[in-house]
C-alpha cells in the first residue's frame with residue numbers, strides 16, 4: 304500500500320471537532336425526543352398533541368440537519384488531503400447553521416410551529432389554528448439559513464475539486480470509464496464521492512431554497528400561490544436528495560479507513576466509477592418514489608420512480624458494501640470500536656435498503672405509504688447506516704488524533720446501540736405491517752404493543768449514544784494538539 | 798399474475814414483512830461469515846479480489862434478474878388508470894379539510910364498483926381506507942387544486958374507517974371518518 308498515512312493539517316482536525324461534537328450531542332438529544340414521542344404513542348405518558356408534533360418536527364429537522372453537519376465534517380476532513388479547501392467557508396457554514404438552528408428552535412418551541420421537517424406547502428401558512436406567521440417564518444427562515452450555508456460549502460468543495468481536476472467529468476472519472484485514461488490514475492474514492500455529493504446537493508439546495516422562499520412569500524401574501532403539486536415535487540426533491548447525501552458523505556470514512564485497517568488498497572476502478580456516476584443520476588431523479596400516491600403525477604415519472612429506486616440499490620449492494628466485505632475478508636483486521644462502526648454502517652446501509660426497495664414498489668406503496676413502515680426503513684438506514692459513520696468518525700478522531708484507547712464501556716455501548724436501533728426499527732416495520740399510520744400523535748390500542756417495544760429499544764440506543772458523546776466530549780479538546788498517533792498505530796501490522 | 802392493485806383484498810403487507818426479515822437474515826449471515834473470517838491474514842489480496850469479482854458477477858446477475866423480474870411482476874397493474882371494469886362505477890366525491898372528511902355519500906354496497914374523486918379544501922391530506930380489522934386497503938393523496946381518483950370495490954360488509962395519511966396539522970390523527978358497507 305503506497306501511503307498508509309492520513310496527512311491532515313492539525314487546523315483541519317480542530318476545525319471539524321466542534322461540528323462533529325454538536326452533531327453527536329444533538330443526535331443524542333433528538334433520540335431522547337424520539338423516545339418521548341414513542342412513550343406518548345404507547346400511551347405510557349400524555350403530552351399534548353401540539354407538543355407531539357413540535358417534537359416530531361424538531362426530531363426530523365434536527366436529525367437530518369445535524370447528521371448532515373457531522374457527515375460534512377467527515378467529507379471535509381478527508382477531502383482536505385487531496386484538494387485545497389478554504390476553511391473560512393466551513394466556518395461560515397457552521398455559523399449560518401447554528402443561526403438557522405436557533406431560529407428553527409424558537410419557531411418550534413416559542414411560536415409553536417409544527418409543520419414537520421417537510422413543511423409541505425401550504426401547511427406552514429394554514430396551520431388550522433396551531434401556529435401563526437411568526438412561527439412559520441422563523442422555521443422556514445431558519446431552514447433557509449441552513450440551506451444557504453450548505454450551499455456555500457458545496458460550492459467551495461466544487462470549486463476546490465474543479466480547480467484541481469479540471470471538471471466534474473474528470474473528478475467522476477469519466478475519462479477512465481471510457482478508457483481514455485488509465486484506471487490507475489483515476490481520482491481517489493473520496494474525490495469521486497465528494498463530487499457526487501456536491502452535484503446532488505447543489506441541485507437539492509436550489510430546489511429547497513426556491514420552495515422555502517416561495518413559502519415565505521406566501522405566508523405574508525396569500526394571493527401569491529404555488530402549484531401544490533410543483534411545491535411537493537420541489538420539497539421531496541430537496542428532502543430526498545439532501546437526506547440521502549448524508550450517507551454518501553459518511554461513506555468516505557469507509558473508503559479512507561478500511562484500506563488502512565486492512566493494509567489493502569481501495570482505489571477507484573471502472574465499475575466503482577460507473578457505480579458512482581449512476582448514484583449521482585439516480586439520487587437526483589428517483590425522488591418521485593415519495594409521490595407514488597399522487598395519482599395526478601405523470602405516470603411515467605412514477606414508473607421511473609419505481610424502476611430507478613430498484614436500480615439505486617445496486618451501487619451500494621454491488622460495489623461499496625461488497626467491496627467492504629472483500630477488503631476485510633481474511634485481512635487480519637483489528638476490530639476496534641472505530642473499525643466496528645465502519646463495518647456496522649455497511650450492514651445498516653444494506654439492510655436499510657431492503658424495506659425501501661419494497662416500499663418503492665407502487666402496488667406495495669399503496670398500502671405502505673405513510674405508514675410506520677417508512678420510519679422503519681430510514682431508522683435502519685440513518686440509525687445504523689449514516690449515524691454509525693458519524694459515531695465511527697468520533698471514535699476515529701479521539702483515537703488517532705487524541706490518543707484514546709478503547710474501553711470496555713465503548714464496546715458495551717457499541718453492542719447496545721446495534722441492538723437498540725435494530726429493535727426500534729423492527730418495531731416500526733412491524734407497525735407498518737399492521738397498517739399503523741406514521742405521524743399520528745395518538746395510537747389506537749391495536750397499535751400500541753410495538754410502540755412499547757420501541758420505547759425499550761429506543762431507550763437502549765439513546766443511552767448508548769449518551770456514552771459515545773460523553774466519551775467524545777471528554778477527550779475532544781486534545782484533538783489536533785497532540786502529535787497524531789495515527790502513523791505508527793494503523794500502518795497495517797499483521 | 799399479480800392481483801390487480803386496486804382490488805381491496807390485496808394483502809401485501811405480510812409478504813413485505815416476511816421478505817424483509819428473510820433478506821435481512823441473509824445479509825446478516827453474509828456479514829457474520831466475513832467477520833468470522835477476517836482475523837487471519839491472507840497476504841494475496843489480488844487472489845481474493847479475483848475470486849471475489851467472480852462471485853460478484855454471479856451475484857450481480859442474480860440480483861439484477863430478481864429486481865427485473867419483480868419490476869415486471871409488479872408494474873403491470875397500476876392503480877392510476879381507470880380499470881375497464883370501473884367504466885360504469887359509481888362516482889363519489891370526497892373533500893378533505895382540516896380536520897375532517899366530506900363524502901358525497903356515506904353508504905356503500907358490497908360488490909359495487911366505486912370511483913372516489915378525492916380533493917382538499919386547504920392543505921395536503923391523504924385518504925386511507927381501513928377495513929374492520931384496521932388494515933389499510935388502499936389510499937391516495939388529497940390535494941388542494943387537484944383531484945386524485947381511487948377505485949374501490951368492497952368485498953365484505955361492515956364499518957370501514959377513513960384515516961388521514963398525510964400530516965396536516967395538530968389534529969391530523971383525529972381525521973377519522975366511518976363509512977358503512979352493506
Ligand code: HEM
Pocket residue numbers: 330333334335336337338340341359360362363364366367370419420421678682685686689690727740741742743760761762764765
Ligand atoms: C433512539 C433513537 C430514535 C427514536 C426513539 C426515534 C423515534 C422516532 C419517532 C417516534 C418518530 C415518529 C414516527 C411517526 O411518524 O409516528 C421518528 C421520526 C423520525 N426520525 Fe427518529 N428516532 C430515533 C433515531 C433517529 C435517528 C438516528 C434519525 C436520523 C439520523 C432519525 C430520523 C427521523 C426522521 C427524519 C423522522 C421523520 C419525522 C417526520 O415524520 O416528520 N431518528 N423517530
Ligand SMILES: [Cu+2]
Pocket residue numbers: 543589590592593
Ligand atoms: Cu426518497
Ligand SMILES: [Cu+2]
Pocket residue numbers: 922923961962963964965966968969970972
Ligand atoms: Cu392529516
